[in-house]
Amino acid sequence: MALIRIRNLVKQFGNHTVLDGVNLDLQKGEMKVVMGPSGCGKSTLLRCINRLVEPTSGTILVRDQDIMGAEVDVRALRQSIGFVFQQFALYRHLTVLGNVMLGLRKLRGMSRAEAEAQALFQLNHLEMADHRDKYPSQISGGQKQRVAIARALAMDPAVVVFDEPTSALDPVMVREVADLFNRLNREGVTLLCVTHDLALASQIANRVLFLDQGVIRADDTLENLAKHHPNDQVRAFFGEKEGRS
Protein backbone atom coordinates (compact mmCIF):
# COMPACT_ATOMS: atom_id res chain seq x y z
CA MET A 1 0.00 0.00 0.00
CA ALA A 2 1.39 3.35 -1.02
CA LEU A 3 1.48 6.11 1.55
CA ILE A 4 0.68 8.65 -1.14
CA ARG A 5 -0.88 7.70 -4.46
CA ILE A 6 -1.46 10.41 -7.03
CA ARG A 7 -3.45 9.64 -10.16
CA ASN A 8 -4.06 11.89 -13.12
CA LEU A 9 -3.58 15.05 -11.09
CA VAL A 10 -4.48 18.20 -13.02
CA LYS A 11 -4.04 21.73 -11.78
CA GLN A 12 -4.96 24.78 -13.78
CA PHE A 13 -4.55 28.39 -12.75
CA GLY A 14 -7.15 30.10 -14.90
CA ASN A 15 -6.44 28.63 -18.31
CA HIS A 16 -2.79 27.94 -17.53
CA THR A 17 -2.40 24.19 -17.06
CA VAL A 18 0.48 23.59 -14.67
CA LEU A 19 -0.06 19.93 -13.85
CA ASP A 20 -1.56 17.90 -16.67
CA GLY A 21 -2.07 14.35 -15.39
CA VAL A 22 0.61 13.61 -12.83
CA ASN A 23 0.94 10.07 -11.44
CA LEU A 24 3.14 9.38 -8.46
CA ASP A 25 3.44 6.77 -5.72
CA LEU A 26 5.31 7.17 -2.50
CA GLN A 27 5.85 4.13 -0.31
CA LYS A 28 6.23 4.22 3.43
CA GLY A 29 9.90 4.55 4.32
CA GLU A 30 10.85 5.72 0.86
CA MET A 31 12.84 8.83 -0.09
CA LYS A 32 11.65 10.12 -3.43
CA VAL A 33 13.06 12.97 -5.46
CA VAL A 34 11.13 14.90 -8.09
CA MET A 35 13.18 17.12 -10.37
CA GLY A 36 12.28 19.57 -13.05
CA PRO A 37 13.08 23.00 -14.41
CA SER A 38 12.00 26.12 -12.59
CA GLY A 39 8.31 26.83 -13.06
CA CYS A 40 7.39 23.27 -14.04
CA GLY A 41 4.99 22.94 -11.13
CA LYS A 42 7.06 21.26 -8.40
CA SER A 43 5.82 23.52 -5.63
CA THR A 44 2.27 23.28 -6.95
CA LEU A 45 2.48 19.48 -6.83
CA LEU A 46 3.54 19.53 -3.18
CA ARG A 47 0.87 22.08 -2.29
CA CYS A 48 -1.82 19.89 -3.80
CA ILE A 49 -0.88 17.05 -1.46
CA ASN A 50 -1.89 19.01 1.63
CA ARG A 51 -4.52 21.08 -0.16
CA LEU A 52 -2.79 24.40 0.20
CA VAL A 53 -3.70 24.41 -3.48
CA GLU A 54 -6.98 22.85 -4.62
CA PRO A 55 -6.43 20.39 -7.46
CA THR A 56 -8.56 20.87 -10.56
CA SER A 57 -9.09 17.13 -11.08
CA GLY A 58 -7.58 13.75 -10.44
CA THR A 59 -7.20 11.82 -7.20
CA ILE A 60 -4.74 11.94 -4.36
CA LEU A 61 -4.87 9.18 -1.80
CA VAL A 62 -3.00 9.63 1.45
CA ARG A 63 -2.99 6.39 3.44
CA ASP A 64 -5.81 5.19 1.17
CA GLN A 65 -8.00 8.16 1.95
CA ASP A 66 -9.11 10.37 -0.93
CA ILE A 67 -8.06 13.80 0.30
CA MET A 68 -10.51 15.55 -2.01
CA GLY A 69 -13.47 13.86 -0.34
CA ALA A 70 -16.07 16.15 1.17
CA GLU A 71 -15.74 14.61 4.63
CA VAL A 72 -11.96 15.02 4.76
CA ASP A 73 -10.62 16.99 7.71
CA VAL A 74 -8.14 19.20 5.86
CA ARG A 75 -6.42 20.40 9.01
CA ALA A 76 -5.91 16.83 10.24
CA LEU A 77 -4.53 15.94 6.81
CA ARG A 78 -2.07 18.83 6.99
CA GLN A 79 -0.92 17.75 10.43
CA SER A 80 -0.01 14.37 9.02
CA ILE A 81 2.24 15.91 6.36
CA GLY A 82 5.35 17.73 7.53
CA PHE A 83 6.10 20.57 5.14
CA VAL A 84 9.51 22.21 4.99
CA PHE A 85 9.39 25.34 2.87
CA GLN A 86 12.03 26.69 0.57
CA GLN A 87 12.67 29.68 2.87
CA PHE A 88 12.00 27.52 5.98
CA ALA A 89 9.35 30.00 7.16
CA LEU A 90 10.12 29.91 10.87
CA TYR A 91 7.86 32.09 12.99
CA ARG A 92 9.95 35.22 13.57
CA HIS A 93 8.46 36.11 16.94
CA LEU A 94 9.18 32.72 18.48
CA THR A 95 12.45 31.23 19.62
CA VAL A 96 13.79 28.03 18.12
CA LEU A 97 12.13 26.12 20.94
CA GLY A 98 8.92 28.14 20.60
CA ASN A 99 8.74 27.33 16.90
CA VAL A 100 8.82 23.61 17.58
CA MET A 101 6.49 23.83 20.58
CA LEU A 102 3.67 25.87 19.03
CA GLY A 103 2.07 23.04 17.06
CA LEU A 104 2.45 20.63 19.96
CA ARG A 105 0.74 23.05 22.32
CA LYS A 106 -2.01 24.43 20.12
CA LEU A 107 -2.70 21.55 17.74
CA ARG A 108 -1.92 18.60 19.95
CA GLY A 109 -3.04 20.24 23.16
CA MET A 110 0.07 19.19 25.07
CA SER A 111 0.96 20.77 28.38
CA ARG A 112 3.91 23.14 28.36
CA ALA A 113 6.18 20.56 29.99
CA GLU A 114 5.19 17.78 27.61
CA ALA A 115 5.59 19.99 24.57
CA GLU A 116 8.94 21.27 25.74
CA ALA A 117 10.25 17.76 26.32
CA GLN A 118 9.09 16.62 22.90
CA ALA A 119 10.45 19.73 21.19
CA LEU A 120 13.81 19.43 22.90
CA PHE A 121 14.00 15.79 21.91
CA GLN A 122 13.57 16.74 18.25
CA LEU A 123 15.94 19.70 18.47
CA ASN A 124 18.53 17.45 20.05
CA HIS A 125 18.02 14.96 17.28
CA LEU A 126 18.83 17.71 14.76
CA GLU A 127 21.67 19.11 16.84
CA MET A 128 19.87 22.38 17.46
CA ALA A 129 19.12 22.10 21.18
CA ASP A 130 21.96 24.47 22.06
CA HIS A 131 20.23 27.17 20.04
CA ARG A 132 16.85 26.71 21.70
CA ASP A 133 16.54 30.29 22.96
CA LYS A 134 17.68 32.05 19.81
CA TYR A 135 15.32 33.78 17.40
CA PRO A 136 15.24 32.84 13.71
CA SER A 137 17.12 36.02 12.77
CA GLN A 138 20.01 34.89 14.95
CA ILE A 139 20.75 31.57 13.25
CA SER A 140 22.09 30.58 9.84
CA GLY A 141 20.12 29.22 6.90
CA GLY A 142 21.23 25.65 7.52
CA GLN A 143 20.25 25.97 11.17
CA LYS A 144 16.86 27.38 10.22
CA GLN A 145 16.32 24.38 8.02
CA ARG A 146 17.10 22.03 10.88
CA VAL A 147 14.63 23.85 13.10
CA ALA A 148 12.01 23.64 10.35
CA ILE A 149 12.66 19.91 10.11
CA ALA A 150 12.43 19.52 13.88
CA ARG A 151 9.18 21.48 13.83
CA ALA A 152 7.80 19.13 11.18
CA LEU A 153 9.05 15.92 12.82
CA ALA A 154 7.73 16.94 16.24
CA MET A 155 4.20 16.50 14.91
CA ASP A 156 5.02 12.88 14.06
CA PRO A 157 3.98 13.16 10.41
CA ALA A 158 3.50 10.26 8.00
CA VAL A 159 5.79 11.97 5.50
CA VAL A 160 7.98 15.05 5.35
CA VAL A 161 7.97 16.97 2.09
CA PHE A 162 10.73 19.38 1.11
CA ASP A 163 10.43 22.17 -1.41
CA GLU A 164 13.85 22.99 -2.89
CA PRO A 165 15.76 22.29 0.35
CA THR A 166 19.06 23.66 -0.93
CA SER A 167 17.94 26.69 -2.92
CA ALA A 168 18.18 29.07 0.05
CA LEU A 169 21.50 27.65 1.24
CA ASP A 170 25.12 28.09 0.39
CA PRO A 171 26.15 25.51 -2.24
CA VAL A 172 28.75 24.06 0.15
CA MET A 173 25.82 23.01 2.37
CA VAL A 174 24.51 20.46 -0.11
CA ARG A 175 26.62 17.64 1.27
CA GLU A 176 25.37 18.32 4.79
CA VAL A 177 21.73 18.41 3.70
CA ALA A 178 22.17 15.17 1.78
CA ASP A 179 23.77 13.48 4.81
CA LEU A 180 20.93 14.66 7.00
CA PHE A 181 18.26 13.40 4.59
CA ASN A 182 19.99 10.03 4.29
CA ARG A 183 20.20 9.75 8.04
CA LEU A 184 16.54 10.65 8.56
CA ASN A 185 15.50 8.17 5.89
CA ARG A 186 17.58 5.41 7.48
CA GLU A 187 15.81 6.18 10.74
CA GLY A 188 12.48 5.50 9.04
CA VAL A 189 11.30 8.95 7.95
CA THR A 190 9.47 8.97 4.62
CA LEU A 191 10.65 11.90 2.50
CA LEU A 192 9.39 13.51 -0.66
CA CYS A 193 11.73 16.13 -2.02
CA VAL A 194 11.35 18.39 -5.04
CA THR A 195 14.45 20.14 -6.27
CA HIS A 196 16.32 21.22 -9.33
CA ASP A 197 19.63 20.67 -7.57
CA LEU A 198 21.35 17.73 -9.29
CA ALA A 199 24.14 17.63 -6.74
CA LEU A 200 21.60 17.04 -3.99
CA ALA A 201 19.58 14.54 -6.00
CA SER A 202 22.61 12.48 -6.87
CA GLN A 203 23.54 12.15 -3.21
CA ILE A 204 20.17 11.08 -1.90
CA ALA A 205 18.53 9.03 -4.63
CA ASN A 206 19.34 6.54 -7.32
CA ARG A 207 16.20 7.15 -9.27
CA VAL A 208 14.47 10.46 -9.77
CA LEU A 209 11.20 11.54 -11.32
CA PHE A 210 11.37 14.21 -13.97
CA LEU A 211 8.42 16.61 -13.97
CA ASP A 212 8.10 18.60 -17.14
CA GLN A 213 5.25 20.13 -19.12
CA GLY A 214 2.75 19.02 -16.52
CA VAL A 215 3.55 15.32 -16.45
CA ILE A 216 6.12 12.93 -15.02
CA ARG A 217 8.13 12.50 -18.19
CA ALA A 218 10.67 10.06 -16.82
CA ASP A 219 11.37 7.86 -13.83
CA ASP A 220 14.88 6.55 -14.06
CA THR A 221 18.40 6.62 -12.66
CA LEU A 222 20.31 9.86 -13.02
CA GLU A 223 22.86 8.15 -15.23
CA ASN A 224 20.27 6.83 -17.65
CA LEU A 225 18.54 10.19 -17.76
CA ALA A 226 21.80 11.97 -18.54
CA LYS A 227 23.08 9.52 -21.13
CA HIS A 228 20.33 7.43 -22.62
CA HIS A 229 17.08 9.33 -22.50
CA PRO A 230 15.64 9.75 -25.99
CA ASN A 231 14.78 13.40 -25.47
CA ASP A 232 17.59 15.95 -25.94
CA GLN A 233 16.19 18.40 -23.41
CA VAL A 234 15.98 15.75 -20.72
CA ARG A 235 19.55 14.66 -21.36
CA ALA A 236 20.63 18.27 -21.30
CA PHE A 237 18.84 18.94 -18.00
CA PHE A 238 20.50 16.03 -16.26
CA GLY A 239 23.82 16.14 -18.10
CA GLU A 240 24.81 19.75 -18.21
CA LYS A 241 24.37 20.52 -14.53
CA GLU A 242 25.95 17.27 -13.39
CA GLY A 243 29.14 18.42 -15.04
CA ARG A 244 29.02 21.68 -13.11
CA SER A 245 28.37 20.35 -9.63
Next chain:
Amino acid sequence: MNGWSGFQRDLVEQMPLILAGLRQTLQLTVIISVTGFLFGLVVFYFSNSPYRWVRSLIQGYISFFIGTPLIVLLFLMYYGLPQWGLKLSPFLVAVIGFTMNVAAYNAAYLTTARNGLDPTEIESARAQGFGRGQIFRWITLPQVLRLSVPALTNQCIGNLKDSSVAFLIQYTEFFARIQELAATNFQFFKAYLLAAGVYLGLVSILVLMARQVEKWTRLPGLGR
Protein backbone atom coordinates in the same frame (compact mmCIF):
# COMPACT_ATOMS: atom_id res chain seq x y z
CA MET B 1 -6.00 93.25 37.03
CA ASN B 2 -5.33 91.21 40.15
CA GLY B 3 -2.07 89.34 40.09
CA TRP B 4 -0.77 86.05 41.34
CA SER B 5 -2.40 86.16 44.76
CA GLY B 6 -5.95 86.24 43.38
CA PHE B 7 -5.21 83.48 40.93
CA GLN B 8 -3.55 81.41 43.62
CA ARG B 9 -6.46 81.84 45.97
CA ASP B 10 -8.96 80.75 43.33
CA LEU B 11 -6.71 77.91 42.32
CA VAL B 12 -6.50 76.61 45.88
CA GLU B 13 -10.21 77.10 46.34
CA GLN B 14 -11.08 75.19 43.18
CA MET B 15 -8.34 72.62 43.56
CA PRO B 16 -10.72 69.83 44.63
CA LEU B 17 -12.77 70.40 41.49
CA ILE B 18 -9.67 70.59 39.31
CA LEU B 19 -8.34 67.37 40.77
CA ALA B 20 -11.70 65.73 40.25
CA GLY B 21 -11.56 66.91 36.64
CA LEU B 22 -8.08 65.52 36.30
CA ARG B 23 -9.34 62.20 37.56
CA GLN B 24 -12.15 62.31 34.98
CA THR B 25 -9.61 63.06 32.26
CA LEU B 26 -7.40 60.17 33.26
CA GLN B 27 -10.39 57.89 33.62
CA LEU B 28 -11.67 58.74 30.14
CA THR B 29 -8.18 58.36 28.67
CA VAL B 30 -7.62 54.96 30.20
CA ILE B 31 -11.08 53.70 29.28
CA ILE B 32 -10.98 54.81 25.65
CA SER B 33 -7.42 53.58 25.26
CA VAL B 34 -8.47 50.13 26.41
CA THR B 35 -11.81 49.97 24.60
CA GLY B 36 -10.34 51.57 21.49
CA PHE B 37 -7.57 48.99 21.52
CA LEU B 38 -9.88 46.02 22.06
CA PHE B 39 -12.45 47.14 19.51
CA GLY B 40 -9.58 47.97 17.15
CA LEU B 41 -8.48 44.34 17.43
CA VAL B 42 -11.96 43.17 16.52
CA VAL B 43 -12.07 45.50 13.52
CA PHE B 44 -8.59 44.33 12.52
CA TYR B 45 -9.60 40.68 12.80
CA PHE B 46 -12.51 41.17 10.42
CA SER B 47 -10.46 43.29 8.03
CA ASN B 48 -8.99 40.01 6.78
CA SER B 49 -12.27 38.15 6.56
CA PRO B 50 -12.64 35.61 3.75
CA TYR B 51 -15.89 37.37 2.86
CA ARG B 52 -15.58 40.29 0.56
CA TRP B 53 -18.62 42.11 1.96
CA VAL B 54 -17.17 41.96 5.47
CA ARG B 55 -13.88 43.41 4.26
CA SER B 56 -15.74 46.22 2.46
CA LEU B 57 -17.79 46.94 5.55
CA ILE B 58 -14.63 47.16 7.67
CA GLN B 59 -12.92 49.36 5.11
CA GLY B 60 -15.97 51.61 5.12
CA TYR B 61 -15.93 51.78 8.90
CA ILE B 62 -12.27 52.75 9.02
CA SER B 63 -12.63 55.37 6.29
CA PHE B 64 -15.73 56.84 7.87
CA PHE B 65 -14.32 57.28 11.34
CA ILE B 66 -10.92 58.46 10.20
CA GLY B 67 -12.58 60.83 7.75
CA THR B 68 -15.08 62.38 10.18
CA PRO B 69 -14.00 64.87 12.86
CA LEU B 70 -14.60 63.35 16.27
CA ILE B 71 -16.35 66.47 17.52
CA VAL B 72 -19.05 66.06 14.85
CA LEU B 73 -19.66 62.54 16.01
CA LEU B 74 -19.82 63.59 19.66
CA PHE B 75 -22.26 66.42 18.91
CA LEU B 76 -24.35 64.12 16.75
CA MET B 77 -24.76 61.72 19.63
CA TYR B 78 -25.03 64.25 22.44
CA TYR B 79 -27.18 66.94 20.85
CA GLY B 80 -28.66 65.04 17.92
CA LEU B 81 -29.86 61.76 19.39
CA PRO B 82 -32.13 63.33 22.04
CA GLN B 83 -34.28 64.56 19.16
CA TRP B 84 -34.98 60.88 18.51
CA GLY B 85 -35.69 60.32 22.17
CA LEU B 86 -32.32 58.87 23.05
CA LYS B 87 -30.52 60.79 25.76
CA LEU B 88 -27.09 59.56 26.72
CA SER B 89 -24.85 60.90 29.47
CA PRO B 90 -21.78 62.92 28.46
CA PHE B 91 -19.59 60.15 29.77
CA LEU B 92 -21.32 57.49 27.70
CA VAL B 93 -21.27 59.64 24.57
CA ALA B 94 -17.56 60.31 25.08
CA VAL B 95 -16.74 56.64 25.61
CA ILE B 96 -18.75 55.47 22.60
CA GLY B 97 -17.56 58.24 20.28
CA PHE B 98 -13.91 57.96 21.20
CA THR B 99 -13.97 54.17 21.11
CA MET B 100 -15.34 54.10 17.56
CA ASN B 101 -12.84 56.73 16.45
CA VAL B 102 -9.77 55.34 18.22
CA ALA B 103 -10.59 51.79 17.12
CA ALA B 104 -10.64 52.93 13.50
CA TYR B 105 -7.19 54.46 13.84
CA ASN B 106 -5.79 51.46 15.70
CA ALA B 107 -7.21 49.06 13.12
CA ALA B 108 -5.59 51.14 10.37
CA TYR B 109 -2.20 50.91 12.11
CA LEU B 110 -2.58 47.16 12.53
CA THR B 111 -3.58 46.54 8.93
CA THR B 112 -0.58 48.56 7.79
CA ALA B 113 1.69 46.47 10.00
CA ARG B 114 0.21 43.30 8.55
CA ASN B 115 1.76 44.23 5.21
CA GLY B 116 5.13 43.76 6.89
CA LEU B 117 4.47 40.11 7.68
CA ASP B 118 6.07 37.31 5.73
CA PRO B 119 3.31 35.49 3.80
CA THR B 120 5.31 32.26 3.84
CA GLU B 121 5.05 32.15 7.64
CA ILE B 122 1.28 32.27 7.35
CA GLU B 123 1.39 29.58 4.69
CA SER B 124 3.65 27.47 6.82
CA ALA B 125 1.19 27.77 9.70
CA ARG B 126 -1.62 26.68 7.38
CA ALA B 127 0.54 23.75 6.24
CA GLN B 128 1.05 22.76 9.88
CA GLY B 129 -2.71 22.51 10.28
CA PHE B 130 -3.55 25.72 12.11
CA GLY B 131 -6.97 27.22 11.48
CA ARG B 132 -7.71 30.86 10.64
CA GLY B 133 -8.38 31.89 14.21
CA GLN B 134 -5.31 30.12 15.50
CA ILE B 135 -3.10 31.75 12.90
CA PHE B 136 -4.51 35.12 13.85
CA ARG B 137 -4.01 34.51 17.55
CA TRP B 138 -0.59 32.85 17.49
CA ILE B 139 1.19 34.21 14.42
CA THR B 140 -0.39 37.36 13.01
CA LEU B 141 -1.35 39.13 16.20
CA PRO B 142 1.91 38.75 18.15
CA GLN B 143 3.91 40.02 15.20
CA VAL B 144 1.55 42.81 14.18
CA LEU B 145 1.20 44.07 17.75
CA ARG B 146 4.95 44.24 18.19
CA LEU B 147 5.34 46.07 14.90
CA SER B 148 2.59 48.51 15.90
CA VAL B 149 3.75 49.39 19.40
CA PRO B 150 4.96 52.90 18.46
CA ALA B 151 1.75 53.73 16.62
CA LEU B 152 -0.49 52.28 19.33
CA THR B 153 1.27 54.05 22.17
CA ASN B 154 1.20 57.29 20.21
CA GLN B 155 -2.53 56.83 19.91
CA CYS B 156 -2.82 56.59 23.71
CA ILE B 157 -0.95 59.87 24.02
CA GLY B 158 -3.31 61.36 21.46
CA ASN B 159 -6.23 60.03 23.48
CA LEU B 160 -5.08 61.96 26.54
CA LYS B 161 -4.83 65.20 24.61
CA ASP B 162 -8.01 64.67 22.61
CA SER B 163 -10.02 63.85 25.72
CA SER B 164 -10.14 67.62 26.32
CA VAL B 165 -12.73 68.03 23.57
CA ALA B 166 -15.15 66.10 25.78
CA PHE B 167 -15.72 69.33 27.71
CA LEU B 168 -17.75 70.47 24.71
CA ILE B 169 -20.38 67.85 25.52
CA GLN B 170 -20.53 68.85 29.19
CA TYR B 171 -18.18 66.16 30.40
CA THR B 172 -16.52 67.84 33.40
CA GLU B 173 -12.96 66.75 32.85
CA PHE B 174 -9.78 68.65 33.62
CA PHE B 175 -10.02 71.20 30.85
CA ALA B 176 -13.63 72.01 31.72
CA ARG B 177 -12.52 72.79 35.28
CA ILE B 178 -9.71 75.00 34.03
CA GLN B 179 -12.28 76.89 31.96
CA GLU B 180 -14.24 77.51 35.13
CA LEU B 181 -11.12 78.65 36.93
CA ALA B 182 -10.31 81.07 34.14
CA ALA B 183 -13.87 82.36 34.13
CA THR B 184 -13.84 83.21 37.84
CA ASN B 185 -10.83 85.54 37.72
CA PHE B 186 -10.29 86.20 34.00
CA GLN B 187 -6.65 85.09 34.33
CA PHE B 188 -6.87 83.22 31.02
CA PHE B 189 -3.18 83.17 30.32
CA LYS B 190 -2.25 81.69 33.68
CA ALA B 191 -5.07 79.21 33.66
CA TYR B 192 -4.35 77.89 30.20
CA LEU B 193 -0.62 77.88 30.81
CA LEU B 194 -1.30 75.74 33.86
CA ALA B 195 -3.42 73.42 31.73
CA ALA B 196 -0.70 73.16 29.10
CA GLY B 197 1.86 72.37 31.79
CA VAL B 198 -0.26 69.62 33.30
CA TYR B 199 -0.94 68.01 29.89
CA LEU B 200 2.74 68.22 29.04
CA GLY B 201 3.66 66.54 32.31
CA LEU B 202 1.16 63.73 31.77
CA VAL B 203 2.22 63.23 28.17
CA SER B 204 5.85 63.00 29.29
CA ILE B 205 4.94 60.23 31.69
CA LEU B 206 3.11 58.40 28.91
CA VAL B 207 6.08 58.80 26.58
CA LEU B 208 8.36 57.21 29.15
CA MET B 209 5.90 54.37 29.62
CA ALA B 210 5.66 53.90 25.86
CA ARG B 211 9.45 53.62 25.59
CA GLN B 212 9.36 50.94 28.24
CA VAL B 213 6.68 49.00 26.42
CA GLU B 214 8.70 49.25 23.22
CA LYS B 215 11.71 47.86 25.01
CA TRP B 216 9.77 44.95 26.49
CA THR B 217 8.16 43.97 23.21
CA ARG B 218 11.19 44.29 20.97
CA LEU B 219 12.53 41.02 19.58
CA PRO B 220 15.58 40.32 17.48
CA GLY B 221 14.65 40.23 13.81
CA LEU B 222 11.21 41.75 14.24
CA GLY B 223 12.39 45.18 13.37
CA ARG B 224 10.77 48.51 12.92
